[in-house]
Amino acid sequence: VEFSGDSFVTIELTWLGHASWAIKAGDHRILIDPFLNDSPTAPVKADDVEATFIFVSHGHFDHVADVASIANRTGATVVSNYEIATWFAEKQQVKNTIGMNLGGGVDLPFGRAKLTIAYHSSQLPDGSYGGNPGGWLLTIGDKKIYFACDTALFSDMQLIGNAGIDLAVLPIGDLFTMGPEDSIEALHLILPKKVVPSHYNTWPPIEQDAAAWAERVRRETIAEPIVVEPGGIIHL
Ligand code: NI
Ligand code: MN
Numbered sequence: 001v002e003f004s005g006d007s008f009v010t011i012e013l014t015w016l017g018h019a020s021w022a023i024k025a026g027d028h029r030i031l032i033d034p035f036l037n038d039s040p041t042a043p044v045k046a047d048d049v050e051a052t053f054i055f056v057s058h059g060h061f062d063h064v065a066d067v068a069s070i071a072n073r074t075g076a077t078v079v080s081n082y083e084i085a086t087w088f089a090e091k092q093q094v095k096n097t098i099g100m101n102l103g104g105g106v107d108l109p110f111g112r113a114k115l116t117i118a119y120h121s122s123q124l125p126d127g128s129y130g131g132n133p134g135g136w137l138l139t140i141g142d143k144k145i146y147f148a149c150d151t152a153l154f155s156d157m158q159l160i161g162n163a164g165i166d167l168a169v170l171p172i173g174d175l176f177t178m179g180p181e182d183s184i185e186a187l188h189l190i191l192p193k194k195v196v197p198s199h200y201n202t203w204p205p206i207e208q209d210a211a212a213w214a215e216r217v218r219r220e221t222i223a224e225p226i227v228v229e230p231g232g233i234i235h236l
Helices: 067-074 082-091 157-161 180-190 210-220
Strands: 011-015 021-025 028-032 053-055 077-081 097-100 105-108 111-117 134-140 143-147 167-171 194-198 233-235
Touching (some): 021 134, 053 067, 067 082, 077 082, 082 097, 157 180, 167 180, 180 194, 194 210
Parallel strands (some): 028 053, 077 097, 167 194
Antiparallel strands (some): 011 021, 011 233, 105 111, 111 134, 134 143
16 A cells, blocks of 8 residues: 655545545545435435545534445445444444544554544434544645534634644534634634635525635635535645
């Protein structure tokens, strides 16, 4: 397996709608919170995606729905908190899992993944305890990508930003997570080079004007906003 020490790996990030993301890095195929078959905005179905690693931020339906079917078809390793990783292994027959806890990191063939704090909840769809919700700090080659995932604004985002973030993926949907206003405040703490919005426009209650948000980001922060439609690709 090629190691991540290769700092020239090209990274391609695709928005799969809602809070679902696909990353291509060399031969690696990474998915974040794949929610595809029941998502009104997903550009692909669960049977159409490739994966070597699947990261799961917390236990809610709109983050775990297609994880087991993709993992069981592809053999991908599911990486999540200990409770969710165990649930996938024991209740969904997922063969390869890595259970972590907040603040912990793990070296993987594509780089490093750290489970960061998030303020949210995490119950699994069958009522099982889903541990603490989290975000992900991924290091791939020489790039650091921070997925805040479902969370409120919190001041410790500044500590996460100290790592030097190339791209922050922030929720802007409001209602269930931070909205646009708090995402601007988050950018003052994280200070990423680039930012892309997530967890919005899936359903009417989380509709947002991404163009207006991007204009505010340009005016009020040092981050470069990147807005894509579902299926849109970002190169890092
Ligand atoms: Ni959630
Ligand atoms: Mn959610």
